[in-house]
Amino acid sequence: MGPEGKTLLNIIILGFGFMFMFTAFQTCGNIEQTVIKSFNSTEFHGSGYTSMAIIYGVFSASNLIAPSVVAVIGPQLSMFFSGLVYSGYIAMFIHPYTWSFYTASVVVGIAAAILWTAQGNLLTINSTDATIGRNSGIFWALLQFSLFFGNMYIYFAWHGHVHISDEDRQTVFISLTVISLVGSFLFFLIQKPDPEATPSEVSESLLQTESTESASIVVAQLTDMCPLLTEKALQLSVTKEMLLLSISIAYTGLELTFYSGVYGTCIGAMTQFGEDAKSLIGLSGIFIGLGEILGGGVFGMLNKCNRFGRNPVVLLGLITHFVAFYLIFLNIASDAPIAPEEGTHLQAYITPSVELALLCSFLLGLGDSCFNTQLLSIVGFMFREDSAPAFAVFKFVQSITAALAFFYSNYLLLHWQLLIMVVVGFLGTLSFLVAEWVVVSSRRDTDYDSI
Template identity: 80%
Template sequence: MSPEGKTLLNIIILGLGFMVMFTAFGTCGNIEQTVIKSFNSTEFHGSGYTSMAIIYAVFSASNLIAPSVIAVIGPQLSLFFSGLVYSGYIAVFIHPYTSSFYTLSVLLGIAAAVLWTAQGNLLTINSKDSTIGRNSGIFWALMQFSLFFGNLYIFVAWRGKSHITDKDRQTVFITLTVISLVGNFLFFLIQRPDPEPAPTDASESLLPADISDSVSICYLILTERSIQLAVTKEMLLLSIPFAYSGLELTFYSGVYGTCLGAMTQFGHDAKGLIGLSGILIGVGEILGGGVFGILDKCNRFGRNPVVFLGLVTHIVAFYLIFLNIASDAPVAPEEGTQLQAFIQPSVTVALICSFLLGLGDSCFNTQLISIVGFLFRDDSASAFAVFKFVQSITAAVAFFYSNYLLLHWQLLIMVLMGFLGTITFFVVEWGVISSRRDSDYDSI
């Protein structure tokens, strides 16, 4: 197989591994707050929002050590062992206890930092400048199929149920745990890419064969490099769209599904709509990843048009959600909300919003992954660690305030951050385009 064919196969396997694993975990995150509300147990007093806040808070702090873990054991093993923790978190819901639930939340935060930094590293070392956009789209589209399969199962299993029984919960989470474990083992199919000329930058020492003899020195070098990258002009500007991606991640992956399940106006199908909503979010994600990554038609215009489309798509979705969903839906009790929305609640409008949330998210994330991989190729692990640090800390804040803030305040925060993030992304991309033009001019 040619080197390019091998690297493309690696990207596909990476995407498939994430697809299978996040079929389980993404579905878990989408339904856990609804499931927790239905528990009939005096031994459990947890909150899905609080758990996610803990996960993302620990995730953000753990990004400082993630590059060093990858340097020590390699990206492939980093993916596998991190995936085992994801499986453990899902398994907690089979027989939940408050202590084990929050303990696994902390461990999952550490594992998530390692997992996503390893993913960014593998994506970069299996890509060239000419293929980073395509590969980002392929990975993103494959991974987002997870939203389709897992939530289809929830839609079928929970349709018509107004209450989730213990048996319903155990059946779902045993199935999700097994699926997650299968995804973990797919990572062993990733092959090491053919070697390139020896790097001159210390940051390229990210694969097992290049590991420093001193783990402590490696940790200090990579942590210092992450800090150095974090204060560069480009990374400071990109931190705003990074932060926005964390806020909207919280909303579509945890809050919106909970809102739909709490809408008594949707009748007995409200709980099943959580799964159907997740499917349509996945359709939007897959469509965005395919159009803007696999087809790669927008590269000649730069990344800005795609990000602008993502902003417009999300603004439309937020406005329709504001009109269609009751303001107390994120914090309503298990029996649901009794408040009226601004319009007669419509299932069709709610599901259109799900699709728009997924499409807009794919617009932002494919372009953020692409620009980080392009700008910081020689420091990919450290750069993606900074990306995930900012994204995860804002997600933690968003999951925390989701316990208290009404829906319209959450939407307002995202609208403001979306505008600011889009503007700062434009500034960075204009710098990339300008440097390309200067380079082309000098080569004439």
């Protein structure tokens, strides 16, 4: 197998590893609040929303130490050990205790930062300038399929179950733990790429290191770079361009919380949906995945022929989300996010419709892909020379707002949560339009100067 064939195989294995891991973890996040409300124990007083708030908060802060960890033990072992932590978090639900629940949340937050830093590093050393777009697309597609399989399993496993028993919970989480472990062990199949296939001098020096002494030198060099990376990220965070984009990025954190944890809980709490309410959480996740994959594929390809700029896609995302929010406001009871285990008996403004609820799931996924594809594109374009610290700022802002949103989801009724997203989404879209105008203006100036 040639160098390019080996690196392509590595990317495919990487994608399948993440697909298995996040089939388990995203499904866990989607159902955990519903499961916790069904768990009758005087020993447990946890909240799924609070757990996710802790995870994203710690994840955000841990981005400062993650590059050092990956530099010391390498991306492959970093992903493996992080995967084991994810599996441990999922396994904790087999018999949860409050202390183990929140401790695992903190550790997963640290592991998440290391996992995604290692993923970016491994993707880079297995790509060239010519193949990075293709490889990123392959990885994204395989990752998004994780939304299908886990949620499909929940749909069939909980079909007709009004109450989630201890046996139901244990069966699901044992299965998800095994699936997550499979993903972690897949990372050992990734082979070291040939030196000529790697794009950066740092990657080449890592691959060509044969002795412990030279490896230590490389590790020391990479570790010394981490404070510089942090300092650069702080400098970028207060630039005009990043401040403008931060409102849009903050919005993606809020709506990430809503579609990945809150909305599924709302559907499961609707007693008007009958015996299938709990299993519809899984079906909702599948429709979110359909919207994500469709939007990611279409709008990702549009970036190649960016004739009309990014603004139309972002505006489409805003309109799509506003339609979804309005329909959810009409269809779902206001107390659904914080309803007790037996669900809510309140009705919103129309007779609750399962079909409408699933349409909203699709629209949430589609709108999310509109914002994320264009934000990734504009951040990569604006900060081409400082992409690593720029994307560190991106993940920091997104994670902080996701943590905040999971925290207030414990207390706020549905209509207040929707109102917050409407306001921030509107302001974020306006700021994105201004940021895109800055990009277009600078491009015109560059073209004019080159004449």
